[in-house]
Amino acid sequence: MFENLTDRLERSFKILKGEGRITEINVAETLKEIRRALIDADVNYKVAKTFTDEVKQKALGANVLTAVKPGQMMTKIVRDELALLMGGTASDINLDGRPAVILIAGLQGSGKTTFSGKLANLLKSKRSRSVLLVAGDVYRPAAIEQLKILGQQVGVEVYTEEGNKNPVEIAENAIKYARGKNINTVIVDTAGRLAVDEAMMEEIAAVKRAVKPSETLFVVDAMTGQDAVNTAREFNERLDYDGVVLTKLDGDTRGGAAISIRSVVNKPLKFISSGEKMDALQVFHPERMADRILGMGDIVSFVERAQExxxxxxxxxxxxxxxxxxxxxxxxxxxxxxxxxxxxxxxxxxxxxxxxxxxxxxxxxxxxxxxxxxxxxxxxxxxxxxxxxxxxxxxxxxxxxxxxxxxxxxxxxxxxxxxxxxxxxxxxxxxxxxxxxxx
The missing domain is CATH 1.10.260.30 (Signal recognition particle, SRP54 subunit, M-domain)
Structure with missing residues (x-):
């Protein structure tokens, strides 16, 4: 993940190696390389341009201490600005409501159903929540079977209505069922399409109006790069969702979506998912991701995983x-x-x-x-x-x-x-x- 971007950024910082101080001339060359590296990683051009302008302003205004070399100072500034660009701090999921209802939206193939299973597992194992998974994709029978299998894997009940093709009714009935069983969290998996279309948008909007979810999450495949960001924008205009989930971050992805998405849709990136295992889901921490992008590791996440x-x-x-x-x-x-x-x-x-x-x-x-x-x-x-x-x-x-x-x-x-x-x-x-x- 981010290997190519990490290499390019490291090379750009080397331009300042041996320099006694940061100047207008040497910082311009460094920032040009940083901007190219970001764009090649599929970061939105406007986002990359604004980012490097911010870094330039901070770098030229920084007083470089005797003990700190210009390259080290630039690395620190880029790291802090990257963290801010991606949201600054982690954004928690809203679990208000009795039950709390989490609505999952996204395109077909984005990993919505797998993410629903992973989220159920995370909430059950780490938040001690009782969870009901709802099979709301009425068009793809395989999605219902997949959700049943995932539910068995994580020990969570799956609500289905065979023969009912109305996702609004299914979601409403599932919530009534959860209340009767004292289940405090309902995750509604919805249908996706191969492309954004009016019928799909109206259907998911109708489900949202009916169930009034505590949290609406938009799931997007990180491997689609800038297309992921564009799709996120279109969905947000119709759904006004609460947060984004990036899936398939273990694939051949350049990482641009993770960096751009917050700036473009002004909604937090809440989870990142990689792999098929049900525990392969992480809360997104912008500052930790900035460290990883710059090759600094992520020792806090490592320790947290060990403690679990x-x-x-x-x-x-x-x-x-x-x-x-x-x-x-x-x-x-x-x-x-x-x-x-x-x-x-x-x-x-x-x-x-x-x-x-x-x-x-x-x-x-x-x-x-x-x-x-x-x-x-x-x-x-x-x-x-x-x-x-x-x-x-x-x-x-x-x-x-x-x-x-x-x-x-x-x-x-x-x-x-x-x-x-x-x-x-x-x-x-x-x-x-x-x-x-x-x-």
């Missing part, structure tokens, strides 16, 4: 085992499972400052732990609990059982031993010791 997977009681139990040097292969397997739940591995590593650039051209498979898991699963329960008993004959049996070589088994055992030593030294470190060692 780790239980405090489990963490305390694990620390005790580490201190006593009892961390074993069962614990190691548990840690691998927790990491895998956090999401796509390359995406996760890209959140760590400095790592994203280093792994940009490296293919990192989500199966990277497959061999390690195979070796551990080929161990007996006693071997997993007591790695010290794994002698040469046991190693040979483990290698055969896992379809690996003796060298690969030895390598894992060595890495495990080193990891265990490092974990113990960190876990037993007294407060202040780390600080003292740096002196």
């Amino acid at each position: 997977q780790y239980d405090e009681e489990d963490a305390r139990r694990l620390k005790k085992k580490i201190v006593k040097n009892q961390f074993d292969f069962n614990d190691f397997l548990d840690q691998i499972a927790q990491i895998k739940k956090m999401g796509n591995m390359k995406d996760l590593m890209g959140m760590i400052p400095g790592v994203g650039k280093a792994i940009r051209d490296i293919e990192i498979s989500d199966d990277m732990f497959k061999q390690t898991e195979a070796i551990i699963h080929s161990m007996t329960p006693a071997e997993r609990s007591n790695p010290e008993i794994i002698n040469p004959s046991r190693k040979e049996r483990i290698a055969k059982g896992s379809g690996t070589t003796l060298a690969e088994v030895n390598k894992l055992l060595k890495q495990f031993d080193q990891t265990r030593k490092v974990m113990k030294s960190v876990a037993t470190m007294k407060p202040g010791m780390a600080k003292g060692r740096r002196k």
